[in-house]
Amino acid sequence: MRVQGLLLGAAAVLALAGCGAGGDAKAVPPTATGSLESLAAEVKCRPNMQTDADEIRQALCRTGQGRFVLATFATDRGQREWINDAKDYGGHYLVGRKWVAVGDDGVVESLRGTLGGDVEQGADHHAHGG
Template identity: 65%
Template sequence: MRLTRPMLALTGAVAVLALSACGAGGDDEAKAPETATGSLEQLAAKAKCDPNMQTDADEIRQAICTTGKDKYILATFATDRGQAEWLSGAKDYGGYYLVGRKWVAVGQEKTVTALQGKLGGTMEEGSEHMNPGGSHNKGGHHS
């Protein structure tokens, strides 16, 4: 199955919207570890999640991960370019992204922040227009 950029962006957007109602876990404010690497299964094991595979293609592998009450999307990419293109499209839909080398975790801010304590990575935030209450909106932008 060949996945196009719009399909991948739409998948990411649907995941963000579907997970927006999911609960977040406890705080993990400890210093983030070195950024993890590996396959989707290896990253899921480090995160102690139970992955439910959604996409298994050459370019991207994507699963819904569950850790306790927390749910998030974990995706791995064949290339850095594929990851960059996916992030570029997905961020238009808002959300919180934990980014590592050839992998991304997407979910609620608290969930992704806690995950950073297990996987390392860099926290990024999606578009301010699709992320009500996010840090981009603290400047007083009201609709």
């Protein structure tokens, strides 16, 4: 199923990115809008397209702050369903209107300083064991 492939891509980027440290609190700009390409240009990333479908467009990006997944969605509902499913894999999500960026905490905070948006946390898998 397409969603599983997308989630695996997001999980792979999270695994490559590792765990990040929190950044300094900064003023958050208004949330950016636009196409995947325009959002990527805002953060100076050349997107490596992974999925280019009517309902979702997804790319891998890299900036000086690290790697992340950038995805845009045709509908708000499609976006929310994708985020809800992806959160089971953990990670940090920067959420705008019909777009999301997924990466480690430091990358997400850096992107938020340019793109605005709201930060959401995925499931915490660090405290398993005993």
